[in-house]
Amino acid sequence: MLTKTEEEISLIAESALLVSKTLAELASIIRPGITTLTLDKYADEYIRDNGATPSFYQFEGFPFHICTSVNSEVVHGFPNDRPLREGDIVSVDVGAYKNGYHGDQAYTFLIGDLSTELLDLVRVTKESLSRGIENAKHGNRTGDIGYAIQSHVDKFGFGIVQDLVGHGLGKELHEKPDVPNFGRRGHGKVLQENMVLAIEPMINLGSPRVYLSKDNWTFLTMDGKPSVHFEQDICVKKGSPIILTDFGIIENAEMANENLNSSYYEKKNSI
Template identity: 55%
Template sequence: MIVYKSEDEIALIRESALILGKAHGEITKFVKEGITTKKLDKIAEDFIKDNGGIPSFKNYNGFPFSLCISVNSTVVHGMPSDYTLRDGDIISIDCGVYFKGYHSDSAYTHAVGNISPEVQELLDVTKDSLYKGIEKAIVGLRIGDIAYAIQQHAEAKKFGVVRELVGHGIGQNLHESPEVPNYGKRGQGLKLQEGLVLAIEPMINLGSRYIVQEEDGWTIRTRDNKPSAHFEHTVVVRQGQAEILTTFDYIEQAKN
């Protein structure tokens, strides 16, 4: 069932998304060589709770952490651990906030120290593909238009587009209908209407699109063990131009 949101509901998601954006900014201050991913998880959880929110991911279907932290060849759903970040790593931080009854969800992939030009291109193209998809999240187009825009941009650069994992609707539940794939055909799928809130999240691999699941039941890696990047925004479908509810502004500020 598709749940379209009222302006009052969208305003609450926007409040949730602001806490989330600030949490990402706080985490970014500590993303550097020598810190453990478990420490980053603690920083995020404390910040979200101190600002009146609840980490959406913690205990979701049994997931024991506030962040999904995916390093290098991990695509998504990586579990925080005692792993210490090193120069040349890339780290995807996926976070959700539940506030006043509504969820928001976003992800950002960071470079740690110096990364290779090809991995930097992967990050740039994945981020750009997110915005290419968001450009199509407007009234009258279809889910397939979002998916096609993401796929075309990434595959034009010879990167692999993960197919088994998708974006989603979001609101009172973290995952709602519809699914938002990162590959597809223009003009196909659900017709987009005002008030549909979506988490759009391309997951793009440096090598092939194929993935494997680790024995922990959560961690998803690239089959060829090459790096993967992940960027995500929560957006609302509007006339003419989508409204992005989450923000990377606090991340960019923390980097400078």
């Protein structure tokens, strides 16, 4: 079923919040010199210590517990033993399976000082996600979500990845409907109350074109420029959707970590 019962939504919300807490824990330890393989191990232990299992591990053969995509890697990057460096950005995508339901969330971290252009890309990507979420309400269509994301990103000239999309979420990690980050108002799948969706814009600094690496998992930008990825789980309602994941606890951990760039939040809080 595309729609969920209130009990199912409650269980999905529990998994979704655990994913947010996992990302917040990772935000507290990310720094130059740490490896993404260390982040993978830490996330695996934290998820299991909280009574869940990592959703991604062995999903269609994926060999790690989380996805870590650095700089020009868009999504599905393999954790490895290369230390993160000052100036890197890293998208961390985490899934948790608990009580028969999945949570799924991604967040892009900025290691140290970065260019204004890259900070703008992070800000615009996160803003586009918020605009997409605002349109995830009963009676709208998936095209309304995609249009809201696309119309915001297009104003800044960044590249919207079209080969990869958001999705439904529940007992399966990827359920229908697909949720593209581009589209036309009034087109696509009709949204019904109590659908649960993972909305996840993937926005490139340059060209929207991507390619699949030789590992058959990692997608990279064709022009080698950085990419930013944010994801939230939401429940469609007749009014405003319910956001099941929590960026707030991740942002708080991020701001407390002196190794992460907090310029976006400093600017946001000064407005």
